[in-house]
Amino acid sequence: MTIDPNVTVTVAEVTQDFSKIAKLAEEKGHVTILQNGRPKLLVIDLDTEPQIEMSEDEKFAFVATRILREHRAAFEELAK
Numbered sequence: 001m002t003i004d005p006n007v008t009v010t011v012a013e014v015t016q017d018f019s020k021i022a023k024l025a026e027e028k029g030h031v032t033i034l035q036n037g038r039p040k041l042l043v044i045d046l047d048t049e050p051q052i053e054m055s056e057d058e059k060f061a062f063v064a065t066r067i068l069r070e071h072r073a074a075f076e077e078l079a080k
Contacts, residue, residue: 003039004032007025007028007029007030007032008031008032008033008034008039009021009024009031009032009033009034010034011033011034011040011041022043025043025044025045026047029044029045029048029049030042030049046062047066
């Protein structure tokens with residue numbers, strides 16, 4: 001993964017306003033957190049960038065949840 005300076009913040013910024021960092025991750029997909037000027041942590045939006053290791057069952061549950069959330073109205077209509 002390349003580090004985009006537009007989605008890079010410092011640990012100090014995270015401790016001051018995590019909600020701002022969470023919103024940025026939702027908008028951009030991920031945020032790199034720097035410590036002492038070097039990449040240290042990564043905050044990712046799992047809806048858009050599922051980059052963590054998951055078991056097959058976890059992947060299935062994750063995708064099912066996303067599909068249900070995105071198409072809830074259609075499922076509710078079909079359930080009538």
